[in-house]
Amino acid sequence: MLKQNLKQLIHEAERLGASACAVISSKEIQVKDDLAALCNGEYTCPNYGLASSCPPFVKGPAEFRKWQSQSRYSITVKIELPASVMFSDERKSVMQLLHQIVAAVEQKAIKIGFGKSKAFAGGSCKELFCDDQEKCCVIAENRPCRHIEFARPSMSGFGIDVIQLMKSSGWSAQKANNANVSDKDAISWVAGLIILA
Incomplete structure (x- = not known):
């Protein structure tokens, strides 16, 4: 049953646009x-300080460690994209998609019995979803x-080591940077996490 549930959650992430899931x-x-x-x-x-999902409004590493201690498995999500997109105006829509994917997987996990699951993404939700608003309501x-329904806390504010997360997922942590944006084959990535509990 557990294996089937985990498969369902991975299928959901892939259906919504994740390049890879693990x-x-x-504990990793x-x-x-x-x-x-x-x-x-x-x-x-x-x-x-601009959004409730970023410091100083999140409880940080200490709180994450409590959630982690109550969780056996987590799902990692990756979206691969050309470096040229990562360093362009299109980046915002990719980051929005990342939030939407992890939020949907979190909600599906809650529905199938992981009632205390929590999702994390990258980037500030204020910048991604409420850029047109003066302040976070x-x-x-x-x-x-x-x-x-979409906005999730950033992994950074909880001190999650994203490079290590990539390695634990069996993925390369190498990432294109702004310097090699002109290389048409350069690939970058963004990642998210759903902790199941």
């Missing part, structure tokens, strides 16, 4: 306080999120 032991997820600190440390992320007005 089931990993939740590495969480590092210093990675979470990058959001508000010497390098302050431009999205810091959750922070500014204590109202429900405008895009609760």
